[in-house]
Every structure is written in structure tokens, then in C-alpha cells.
Amino acid sequence: MTDDARPARERILDAAETLFAEAGFEATPTSRIADRAGVPKGLVHYYFARKPDLLEALVERLPDERVDPAAVVVAGDVTESLNRLVDALDASLDSSALLSHLLWREADTHPAVLDALRTRFDLLVHQIRDVIVAALPRCGADVDSAAHLLAAAVSYRHSVARHDDADAAAMRRELTFLASALGQPS
Secondary structure, eight states: OOOOOSOHHHHHHHHHHHHHHHHOSTTOOHHHHHHHHTSOHHHHHHHOSSHHHHHHHHHHHSOOOOOOHHHHOOTTOHHHHHHHHHHHHHHHHHTTHHHHHHHHHHTTTOHHHHHHHHHHHHHHHHHHHHHHHHHOTTOOSOHHHHHHHHHHHHHHIIIIIOOOHHHHHHHHHHHHHHHHHTTOOO
């Protein structure tokens, strides 16, 4: 076994995250997870009755992406407010990029993962909406549609684009465009 002092459940989840990312969910047997975690295979099943339960537990390990609007909003400046929000969300994702990518990949075949990711997307839409409204309280534009579009762009970026420099520049242009559409001059 292992001399790792962390709780067995955490070691199992760490092993599952790494192995699922390397070989995929279907190609990773629980015996390999147990070996990597340094625990008996029975202990994996003690904590996670079914292998999909491991994926559900990994969803819970994603960092809380809630950002306090007061920490990012610049009154009257929706462009800067949204840039600050996206930077905060990017920082959150950076701490779990591998896990996030793995879960997006597995969402197609595991309804519980898809449901959890949809819930996180809805939270993102609401956060963006709150930031827009706080930055431009009298905005007469379609804030709900703007929030949904930006949430889709951020989600795409976090699940596929993987944070290269050109992507960051594209996101800045998209935020400026969105602010303009909301009625704020760039």
C-alpha cells in the first residue's frame, strides 16, 4: 500500500482523476485506481458503490466558481467588470483544468455529470447577469441574452480552447463587443 497520510477517499479520487484523464473513464478499471491510490480494491467500492459514483464525486471537487460581484464590478464600466469576472473565473479553472476537461469529456455518456455541468453553467449565466446589472444598472439591452452568450463563450473556452494567448485576446475583443452591444461605448 502507500505511506500517503491523506484520507483513503481523497487518494482514490486523486487516482481516479489522473487515470480517467489519461485513459478515459471506460478504459480505467477500479483495480487500477486502487493500485494508484495505494488501497485495497474493496475500499474503492466501499466509498463508491459504482464506478460512475467516482465521476459524480469528481464533479463536487470542481472549485466553487462563485465570484462576489463587489470584487469585480467597476460601476459604469461593463467591459472592465466582465474582464475582471472572466479573469477570476480563469484563475478558478486553472486550479482544476485537468478535472474540468475530463468532466466535459465524460458528460456525453454520464447524465449525472452533464446535469452537474448544466447547473454550473446556469450559475455562470446568473453571475454574469449580476455583474452586468451591477456595472450598468439602467441597461435597457437584453441582459439575459448577453449573459447567456458570454457564459457560452467562457464555457467553450474552459472546455476546449485551453487558455492560449490568442484565445485570451479573442475573449477581450468579445467582451468589448458585448459591452458595446449593451450600450456602453468602448
